Amino acid sequence: MRRHHAIAALTLLSAGCNQGSNPAELAATIEDADVRRVYTAMIESMGGFDGWEDARYFEFTFNVERDGQRGTGWTHHWDRWTGDHRLSGTREGEDIVVIMNVNERDAGGSAWAAGQPVDGARLDSLLTFAYGRWVNDSYWLIMPYKWTDAGVHTTYQGTQTDSAGRSWEMVHLAFDNVGLTPQNEYDAWINPETGLMERWSHYPTGDAEPGIFDWTDWQQFGTIRLATRKPSLGGPFAIVFENVRVEASVPDGAFSPPG
Numbered sequence: 077m078r079r080h081h082a083i084a085a086l087t088l089l090s091a092g093c094n095q096g097s098n099p100a101e102l103a104a105t106i107e108d109a110d111v112r113r114v115y116t117a118m119i120e121s122m123g124g125f126d127g128w129e130d131a132r133y134f135e136f137t138f139n140v141e142r143d144g145q146r147g148t149g150w151t152h153h154w155d156r157w158t159g160d161h162r163l164s165g166t167r168e169g170e171d172i173v174v175i176m177n178v179n180e181r182d183a184g185g186s187a188w189a190a191g192q193p194v195d196g197a198r199l200d201s202l203l204t205f206a207y208g209r210w211v212n213d214s215y216w217l218i219m220p221y222k223w224t225d226a227g228v229h230t231t232y233q234g235t236q237t238d239s240a241g242r243s244w245e246m247v248h249l250a251f252d253n254v255g256l257t258p259q260n261e262y263d264a265w266i267n268p269e270t271g272l273m274e275r276w277s278h279y280p281t282g283d284a285e286p287g288i289f290d291w292t293d294w295q296q297f298g299t300i301r302l303a304t305r306k307p308s309l310g311g312p313f314a315i316v317f318e319n320v321r322v323e324a325s326v327p328d329g330a331f332s333p334p335g
Contacts, residue, residue: 100125102224110232114245114266115223121271127299128221132157133330135321138213141314150209151319153330154178162331163206173334174206181207188334216315217302220264220273227252233263243268244275272301275309289315298322 103119106112119125134156139149153162159179165172176185187194187202194202215222223230233246245266263286265275272294277286288310291303297320307314 098125099128099221099224106224106230108230108232111223111230111247114232114247115230117271118220118266118273121301122220123296123300130299130324131322133321133323133326134214134217135319135330136213136217137318138209138216139316139318141316143312146316149318150213152210152213154210154214155326155330160326160331161206161210163209164334167205171334172202174202175331175333176203176206178207178210186333191334216306217317217320219262219276221300223247223249223264235268272303274303295320298324 099119103112103116103125106115119128122128123131132155134154135152137149137151140147148166150163150165154160159177161176161178163172163174170189171191172187172189174185174187177183181203184199185203185206187199187206189198189202222228229250229252231248231250233248235243236246237243245268247264247266249262249264251260259281261279261281263277263279264273265277266272267274273291275288275290277288279286287308289306289308291306293305294301294303300322302317302320302322304317304320305314306316
């Protein structure tokens with residue numbers, strides 16, 4: 077099978093997290109009994125429903141690695157409960173910082189380039205860019221927790237064996253008209269021994285060749301577990317997360333302007 081390696085084309089789905097809804101109650105609404113069983117076991121393997129409820133503040137740097145070389149990293153500070161968000165990194169040779177609320181995009185926000193505040197069309201552009209980065213980068217980090225989001229449709233596909241002889245339970249995810257790229261679809265590969273999603277197939281459209289990425293280097297952060305490295309299967313790319321932090325409360329200064 078040909079592999080799809082265009083990292084820039086990968087998903088831009090909504091990363092909103094049903095804050096205010098009990099995750100165990102959301103799991104109970106999954107109609108497919110096999111999906112509900114797999115999802116519940118997966119959440120328990122990652123820290124449990126209570127662990128996910130307590131995971132409020134996320135901090136991480138998203139990197140794309142090609143042949144062992146890192147590109148520009150993007151650092152996120154995100155309050156999952158309120159939507160407050162701060163993005164920092166280098167774009168087109170300038171250090172930028174963008175502060176906004178991803179749950180209230182109409183409220184605008186603030187941005188700085190090379191230490192100087194920007195406004196007008198440049199501000200609008202950076203706010204749009206930061207929102208897209210948050211959607212994409214956080215989905216790469218927390219997708220297994222998001223099967224019960226509004227507009228997500230999950231279908232159990234049974235047990236399959238890969239070319240290496242490993243057995244997986246497979247769940248397919250498709251989407252209503254939500255997020256930035258609702259035409260994307262996924263196969264989630266669940267290791268029945270660990271309960272974890274240790275691979276996904278990403279389809280830019282339902283009939284496209286998938287990009288397949290392993291989810292590895294699972295680590296404990298606060299009350300939950302996250303996979304910090306996602307190498308492409310048989311290809312040169314990897315998504316790598318560094319400086320990961322998950323807390324039950326928001327640290328002082330998490331959303332401070334630069335300087």
